[in-house]
Amino acid sequence: MRPTLGEWRRLALLVVAVVALVAVAGAATTGTDDGQPSGESVLNDTRDRYAAADTVVVTANVTVDNGSANRTSTVEFAAAGNRSRTVVAGQNVTYRTGVNETVAWYVGPNRSVAVERGAAGRVAGVEPVGNASSTLDPTNRSADEANLSATYLRRGSDDGTDAHVVEVRPDDPSATTTATVWVAVDDSRLLRVETEDGTNTTVIDYRETRFNASVHDSTFDPPGDRLSVASVERYDAFGAAQTNTSLDLPRLDAEFRNATVLTRAAGTNVAQRYRDDGDDVTVVSTTADREFDRSGENATRVTVDGHEANVTTVRDAAVVYWEDDGVTTAVVVEGSEDRAVSLARRLDG
Missing domain, CATH: 2.50.20.10 (Lipoprotein localisation LolA/LolB/LppX)
Structure with missing residues (x-):
């Protein structure tokens, strides 16, 4: 068994x-x-x-x-x-x-x-x-x-x-x-x-x-032979996050909370977190191969700032995502797909 x-x-x-x-x-x-x-x-x-x-x-x-x-x-x-x-x-x-x-x-x-x-x-x-x-x-x-x-x-x-x-x-x-x-x-x-x-x-x-046993900090790190996480940094200001990544980050006209910049051999991943009208919103920019919708069967095609994008629901979150020049951008919100599209169209950059 x-x-x-x-x-x-x-x-x-x-x-x-x-x-x-x-x-x-x-x-x-x-x-x-x-x-x-x-x-x-x-x-x-x-x-x-x-x-x-x-x-x-x-x-x-x-x-x-x-x-x-x-x-x-x-x-x-x-x-x-x-x-x-x-x-x-x-x-x-x-x-x-x-x-x-x-x-x-x-x-x-x-x-x-x-x-x-x-x-x-x-x-x-x-x-x-x-x-x-x-x-x-x-x-x-x-x-x-x-x-x-x-x-x-x-x-x-x-x-x-x-x-x-x-x-x-x-x-x-x-x-x-x-x-x-x-x-x-x-x-x-x-x-x-x-x-x-x-x-x-x-x-x-x-x-x-x-x-209360002594536990080394490395105990909680991913095993290096299977996962390569070069660095993970968190920033409390948009400017600091932009300065510390080579990606050209889009910005949402909402309350900026923080951003995480994760650098791996497979690529760079930046997750910005905002608060807008009571909703938590995440804006992802990544050069890694990310699967925002594994099946692709339920995605709807939309246009965001001239880009052909997909909008779908994954678990309890609506996601809009598109790729441009090797960078995938995604907007994630625990709301409707229309709400996610509206937020994505408000991105600056």
Whole structure:
């Protein structure tokens, strides 16, 4: 049973996103009358333990069993502030993904890509990795959003480690997914999670968890043998961005927020970000081979400043793009295609 790319990514997310189970503060809980803690209090302590750490480094084994076949992978995860890296290895296939202050990157067997964080990366077909801190600290999720109940089952042992065992179950009576969580008594770290959804049983064994460990900055950089990112610079003024790139940048008559100039062997990519009438707008100029609309089937031809352009919708954003003299220009906005065309026609330069 060979996993698909999407399944590998889900395995990686399981290891870190399962910490969101602790965001049940204030939800329905079942405690005990013999002095044992409630399921809620155990998970709250775990949430606080992970949220308070400057860095978290985790190694886990993830096994998925559907009753007729199973697969196991090893997941290594490191997070420090808004930077993270995840490595998923199994069945002779390895996937790596990460994010630092400026670049989100992904390396797989057949595809590798690095993009600047923000709307331009999303439209290019790469979903930027989320903030590592928010992944590990789910306190921004309310109990109402969680809709979970935590029940303290027993105090037991996980490979000899004294543990609290808590069951987490959705309040929705039609839901089929349940999770059993083992939490170390001495330091509130996750030891084991078992989830069942009626089809698959997924077991996460946390082999090692280190809090506040020293993590070198290079951990969060793209691997140089697969991705070449020569430089990434961010500017708070249009003039500074224009001065520091050889591209002739168009300018939008709107509130300039910032610009990112990413230089790679494959070309230069500049993403300017504006605010106009309540909308976030990104203007991309690139000499790299960017796929703003992979299929091309849904694009509509329009004219922008004498250029034959395409307008399409990619996920939740409308995109207008055209090429001139080796430079592709694109205008991206989370709005209608008409709105994107109108913005593109307002570009100066």
